[in-house]
Amino acid sequence: MKGFNLLGLTASFGGKRVIGPLSLQVNPGDKIALVGKSGAGKSTLIRLIHERVNRESSLIPQDLGLVNALSVFHNVFMGQLDRHSTWYNTLTLARPFSKDREAVHSLLQSLGMTEKLWIPAASLSGGQRQRVAIARALYRNAPVLLADEPVSALDGPMANSVMTHLRDRFTTSVIALHDVELALNYCTRIVGIHDGQVALDRPSEHLSVSDIMSLY
Amino acid sequence: MFSSPTVRTSLIFLAIAVVGLFFADIAITTANPWQDLGNFFLGIVTPNFFSSEGLMTALLRTVAFAFVGVVSGGICGFLLALVYRFLPVRMFCAFIRAIHELFWALIFLQFFGFHPLTGVLAIAIPYAGIFAKVYSEILEEADPEPGRVLPPGTGNITAFLYARIPDCWVKMRTYTAYRLECGLRSSAILGFVGLPTLGFYLEASFSQGLYSDAGAMLILFYVLIATMPLWVRPKLLPIYVLGAPFFLGEGLPIVWGNVQRFFTEDIVPAPLRNGDGLTGLMPWLSDLMINEAMPGIWNTIVLTQIALVATGILSLLAFPLISNHFGGPIRRGAGHVLLVITRSTPEYILAYILLQLWGPSMLPAIVALALHNGGIIGHLIGRQTSSIELRSDTVQGFNRYSWELVPRVYRSFLAFLFYRWEIIMRETAILGILGIYTLGFYVDSAIQNIRFDRAMVLILVTALLNIGVDTLGRYIRRKLALQTMPTC
Amino acid sequence: MASNLIRKLVLSSVLFFTTAASAETFVFTAIPDEDQTKLVERFSGVADYLSEQLNVDVRYIPVKSYAAAITAFRNNQVQLAWFGGLSGVQARRLVPGSEAIAQGVEDEAFETYFIANTNSGIKPADKLADLKDQLQGKTFTFGSKGSTSGRLMPEFYLRDTFGKKPEDFFSRVGFSGNHTRTLRLVEAGTYDVGALNFQVWNKELGDGSIDTDSVQVIWKTPAYPDYQWTIRGDVNERFGEGFKQRVTDALLNLKDPALLESFPRSGFIPASDDDYEPIRKTAEEIGILD
Numbered sequence: 001m002k003g004f005n006l007l008g009l010t011a012s013f014g015g016k017r018v019i020g021p022l023s024l025q026v027n028p029g030d031k032i033a034l035v036g037k038s039g040a041g042k043s044t045l046i047r048l049i050h051e052r053v054n055r056e057s058s059l060i061p062q063d064l065g066l067v068n069a070l071s072v073f074h075n076v077f078m079g080q081l082d083r084h085s086t087w088y089n090t091l092t093l094a095r096p097f098s099k100d101r102e103a104v105h106s107l108l109q110s111l112g113m114t115e116k117l118w119i120p121a122a123s124l125s126g127g128q129r130q131r132v133a134i135a136r137a138l139y140r141n142a143p144v145l146l147a148d149e150p151v152s153a154l155d156g157p158m159a160n161s162v163m164t165h166l167r168d169r170f171t172t173s174v175i176a177l178h179d180v181e182l183a184l185n186y187c188t189r190i191v192g193i194h195d196g197q198v199a200l201d202r203p204s205e206h207l208s209v210s211d212i213m214s215l216y
Numbered sequence: 217m218f219s220s221p222t223v224r225t226s227l228i229f230l231a232i233a234v235v236g237l238f239f240a241d242i243a244i245t246t247a248n249p250w251q252d253l254g255n256f257f258l259g260i261v262t263p264n265f266f267s268s269e270g271l272m273t274a275l276l277r278t279v280a281f282a283f284v285g286v287v288s289g290g291i292c293g294f295l296l297a298l299v300y301r302f303l304p305v306r307m308f309c310a311f312i313r314a315i316h317e318l319f320w321a322l323i324f325l326q327f328f329g330f331h332p333l334t335g336v337l338a339i340a341i342p343y344a345g346i347f348a349k350v351y352s353e354i355l356e357e358a359d360p361e362p363g364r365v366l367p368p369g370t371g372n373i374t375a376f377l378y379a380r381i382p383d384c385w386v387k388m389r390t391y392t393a394y395r396l397e398c399g400l401r402s403s404a405i406l407g408f409v410g411l412p413t414l415g416f417y418l419e420a421s422f423s424q425g426l427y428s429d430a431g432a433m434l435i436l437f438y439v440l441i442a443t444m445p446l447w448v449r450p451k452l453l454p455i456y457v458l459g460a461p462f463f464l465g466e467g468l469p470i471v472w473g474n475v476q477r478f479f480t481e482d483i484v485p486a487p488l489r490n491g492d493g494l495t496g497l498m499p500w501l502s503d504l505m506i507n508e509a510m511p512g513i514w515n516t517i518v519l520t521q522i523a524l525v526a527t528g529i530l531s532l533l534a535f536p537l538i539s540n541h542f543g544g545p546i547r548r549g550a551g552h553v554l555l556v557i558t559r560s561t562p563e564y565i566l567a568y569i570l571l572q573l574w575g576p577s578m579l580p581a582i583v584a585l586a587l588h589n590g591g592i593i594g595h596l597i598g599r600q601t602s603s604i605e606l607r608s609d610t611v612q613g614f615n616r617y618s619w620e621l622v623p624r625v626y627r628s629f630l631a632f633l634f635y636r637w638e639i640i641m642r643e644t645a646i647l648g649i650l651g652i653y654t655l656g657f658y659v660d661s662a663i664q665n666i667r668f669d670r671a672m673v674l675i676l677v678t679a680l681l682n683i684g685v686d687t688l689g690r691y692i693r694r695k696l697a698l699q700t701m702p703t704c
Numbered sequence: 705m706a707s708n709l710i711r712k713l714v715l716s717s718v719l720f721f722t723t724a725a726s727a728e729t730f731v732f733t734a735i736p737d738e739d740q741t742k743l744v745e746r747f748s749g750v751a752d753y754l755s756e757q758l759n760v761d762v763r764y765i766p767v768k769s770y771a772a773a774i775t776a777f778r779n780n781q782v783q784l785a786w787f788g789g790l791s792g793v794q795a796r797r798l799v800p801g802s803e804a805i806a807q808g809v810e811d812e813a814f815e816t817y818f819i820a821n822t823n824s825g826i827k828p829a830d831k832l833a834d835l836k837d838q839l840q841g842k843t844f845t846f847g848s849k850g851s852t853s854g855r856l857m858p859e860f861y862l863r864d865t866f867g868k869k870p871e872d873f874f875s876r877v878g879f880s881g882n883h884t885r886t887l888r889l890v891e892a893g894t895y896d897v898g899a900l901n902f903q904v905w906n907k908e909l910g911d912g913s914i915d916t917d918s919v920q921v922i923w924k925t926p927a928y929p930d931y932q933w934t935i936r937g938d939v940n941e942r943f944g945e946g947f948k949q950r951v952t953d954a955l956l957n958l959k960d961p962a963l964l965e966s967f968p969r970s971g972f973i974p975a976s977d978d979d980y981e982p983i984r985k986t987a988e989e990i991g992i993l994d
Contacts, residue, residue, distance in 0.1 A: 054368045065365035069382035078362070078378055082369035089374040140367055245843065245876065246894040325772065329781040330765065410768035419768070420740035423885055468731065468765065468781040486994060575894045576878045651878055664771045664849040665992055666794055 004053055011044045011196075019044050019196040026174065031167060033183035033204070034176040036193035036215050042176040045193060046148045049174055053144060058137035058170070060147040064129055068122035072113070075121050075132050076104045079140035107135050110165065112158070126153040134162060138169055145173035151182070160185075180212045222630055222696055226528075233525035236518045242582070245575030252573040259427020260434065267429035270417060273465075275436055278413040280463035281332075281406065282399035283456050285339025289399075290392055292340065293347020300352035313345030314638075314682035316646045317402045318564070319656075319675050321409050322663055327478040329471075332464035335411045339402050343395060350391055358383040393448065397441060401562040404437060408564065408649075412465050418565065422572055434561070441560045482668040489669070504670055508662075509677050512648070512655035516681065519578050519654055520641040523585035527640065528633050530590030531597060532622065538598035541606065541616060555598075558591030563643045568650055576651045584647075585640055593632045597625050631698035638686040645678045655681070729761040730754070730943060733777070734786035735770045737851060738904060739884045746966040747786075753963065757954040760943060770850030774798065783939050784951060789814070789852035789930040789983040794993070796977060801937020804977050805948070806955040808969035812979075813927035815902040816853045816861075819887070820922045824896040828922045832865045835923060842896040844874040847886050851901075852930050852983060854883055858899035860986050861925055884908070891919045901930075907968045928982060932975045 010020040019041045026032065026049075034042045043062055050059050058079070059065075066075050074093065077100060081089055092100065108114050111131045116124065121132060130153045137145060145166060151159040159179075163186040166173065177183045183190055184204050192200030192215045199215060246252060265271070299305050321338035328334045362379040370378075407415025414433055421429035448456075481489060487496030536542045537551025563584050570580030601621050610620055648656025655678045662671035693699075732754075734747055747764040755762040765782065767773045770791050776782045778798045787795055796802050820826040826838045847854020862870050871877045878895060880886040883904040890898040891914065905921065908914050933955055939947050955972050958964065964971060987993040 059365050061361065061365060063361055065361040067362045067379060067382045069385055078366060081374050081378060082367040086371045086373045090377060093377055246892060248892065326775055329776055329779045410772050423881060424739045424741065471780050474779045661849055664769060666771060666774060666798065
């Protein structure tokens with residue numbers, strides 16, 4: 001796919017501008033980490049980018065967007081609702097087809113969650129919920145990943161494993177991360193956001209933790 | 217304290233009710249009201265379950281009408297909820313739910329007669345209006361986030377099924393189950409106008425003073441409602457829904473010509489029907505308004521306002537009965553039983569019983585409305601206080617009631633009360649059929665005199681009055697920023 | 705599964721409606737002027753009798769109000785009805801071709817009794833006008849709103865004698881619902897005064913179920929025509945030629961003393977619409993009929 005050039009992004013909240021005007025060129029193959037203080041506008045920026053590239057992206061929003069009453073399987077399956085007909089989706093709601101079951105099962109296996117497949121999302125822990133949202137994004141299998149703090153509730157090893165997955169499965173990604181080390185390890189480009197503006201935009205190999213800390 | 221808007225509103229309503237008492241007729245006219253009441257309770261404790269062979273059939277019919285009526289109302293209400301954002305749909309729903317089940321039954325009786333359809337539609341139509349409103353509120357409150365992360369290009373129906381319904385499912389199910397309970401009450405009172413449900417036999421036993429028979433029917437009715445969690449099971453529901461239409465009874469065949477006659481002749485105002493044209497219409501209408509609608513509206517409003525305040529006072533007195541901040545488990549258990557009984561008895565039946573015992577005046581109606589609605593609100597508030605954690609060194613007894621609990625629940629108490637305002641008024645109007653001079657009295661008189669044109673105008677007036685009170689109630693709730701879920 | 709469900713639903717609704725519509729049963733009703741149990745007892749006896757005489761299924765359906773009886777008759781859901789004077793006039797106006805075919809022997813000269821609770825201190829009189837001072841400001845109950853003997857005639861005589869609407873003359877006016885109920889309410893003192901069908905009074909008195917220390921008759925109206933059997937004009941088309949005449953004959957030949965006693969009537973005699981002309985005029989006069 002082509003990259004995308006985002007020009008003049010702005011967002012206001014309660015009459016006060018929180019983002020931009022801001023421009024960002026995203027090239028194919030870029031793995032961008034958005035870093036910055038909380039409240040700098042990272043989440044808003046992710047949302048704005050999602051509005052622009054909707055159709056080609058997998059989204060993991062900060063509040064995950066799970067349907068609490070549905071099982072883990074159905075929440076993951078929701079990533080591909082647009083690829084099936086209405087009746088197929090409706091039947092799946094009542095009784096999933098075995099090939100979908102297997103696909104979702106193996107995906108969850110890689111995230112270490114197979115035993116929870118038929119449990120409603122409402123009864124999961126924070127970390128498990130996050131992995132369901134990640135699984136949904138993986139299942140959607142779009143070329144671009146847009147994620148807002150996707151591993152904030154996971155412990156160290158699990159966070160690393162998930163980040164590896166995300167890096168390998170998506171060619172292009174924009175991920176908001178408050179963990180600077182993860183950003184440096186799994187992303188190729190660091191974009192620092194400060195007061196709704198791009199304050200830093202450099203390849204990660206040229207940066208160290210202390211360079212980024214100046215944003216905070 | 218008096219500067220708080222909630223307190224000020226309460227005092228205004230209290231004042232209106234006190235003034236209303238001066239205009240209301242609240243005498244006890246029977247010679248031995250307490251002896252009759254005693255006989256009645258004696259009947260309740262010595263129930264006669266074998267009085268009438270029709271009793272079990274009546275019970276079965278009551279359940280069947282409730283199921284068919286509520287399910288068809290629920291399906292229509294759900295479909296209406298999907299298009300509820302359009303103003304004409306909202307107005308239509310407000311209108312059909314502003315007319316009481318008994319009025320609908322009286323209308324359908326005129327052309328469907330004693331066919332089961334009369335009872336089914338009498339429940340289904342107003343319930344569809346209520347379901348549409350509540351379902352749409354529930355759907356609107358669903359978490360919008362899952363809808364946003366759906367892949368673009370997902371079909372509307374798929375999106376609705378995956379991202380909306382599951383989130384609302386539990387609330388919708390709870391509300392529908394609650395409505396089914398209401399449906400049982402509605403179905404029972406349809407018997408008072410001649411359908412083959414419990415009310416038919418209850419009325420007959422009561423008017424003959426057969427209190428033991430009546431007591432047995434009431435007890436069976438309470439048992440039916442109290443055991444609902446046991447017999448209304450998700451797995452059994454399809455059986456009930458498919459089976460219920462077979463148990464409505466045969467009734468009498470519909471003659472379709474009657475339907476046409478009703479709409480093209482019966483409800484056309486007499487002057488137009490007789491060819492007097494618009495010149496004849498004005499005197500006819502003004503006679504109807506001055507001699508029937510106006511006194512009816514006045515009495516309906518007076519009775520509603522007094523009953524509303526009485527309901528409020530009773531709820532505040534009743535909630536400690538089930539609150540876990542007062543008394544032990546035994547007293548609370550007794551409190552629960554008492555409140556279940558008061559809220560399961562339809563107002564109409566309570567009013568009917570009290571009218572028999574105390575004679576005709578507004579008093580039985582006020583007490584009946586206050587008992588039923590106070591039971592409901594008292595139950596909801598009591599449950600709410602039980603979830604309040606008090607600090608461990610807090611006060612006891614009346615101080616706990618007045619300082620710790622009432623201030624904390626007062627806002628939701630008012631919210632429930634104003635929510636029920638419209639319901640109380642709808643019920644007040646219908647109690648006129650029992651002989652209190654509210655709008656229902658004049659509607660009933662018009663029907664007794666086979667003047668359906670007048671009856672329809674009066675029903676229309678009643679509906680508009682209800683819509684007005686509903687609007688006012690919502691305005692006050694918004695103004696005072698009172699929020700409530702419509703599960704009461 | 706879903707199609708199966710729909711099929712079941714359709715099937716069930718079809719069954720439901722056909723069972724209701726198929727049977728060609730001769731159905732009749734009666735105004736609910738007395739206690740339910742008495743009505744059911746009385747009219748199931750009549751149904752059995754008619755069924756035997758006419759060789760068709762005959763069914764009695766109880767209704768909850770006078771208007772419901774009229775409406776069922778008008779809607780052709782019942783073909784025959786035992787009406788009061790007023791309800792019969794109303795019904796025949798609404799159903800062209802229908803006619804009165806038989807009345808009770810006593811119905812030619814029917815009366816309404818005004819009764820009073822003895823605690824009210826009202827003394828019996830021969831003329832209603834003499835009771836003016838005693839009645840004024842008392843509480844009063846009619847029977848049903850659509851009753852002839854319980855509402856129409858007493859209201860007519862009250863208006864005629866005192867020149868006022870009943871609600872302006874008495875301190876409280878109620879509608880008890882039926883004659884038995886009127887008797888019980890006045891007996892219990894809920895109302896000081898009431899008006900009821902003299903046959904109900906006489907029967908209850910004969911049965912010994914009136915506490916004569918608590919309630920007494922204070923005035924009797926002049927005689928007027930009352931109850932009658934009214935039949936729809938189209939029964940011959942539906943049940944065969946001469947059916948109307950067979951129903952009439954069956955009623956006139958009803959001699960079973962127990963059945964007659966339950967009405968209570970000593971027998972049935974022919975009646976015609978014209979017999980009820982005075983009732984129609986009275987109803988128009990007090991504004992019950994347009």
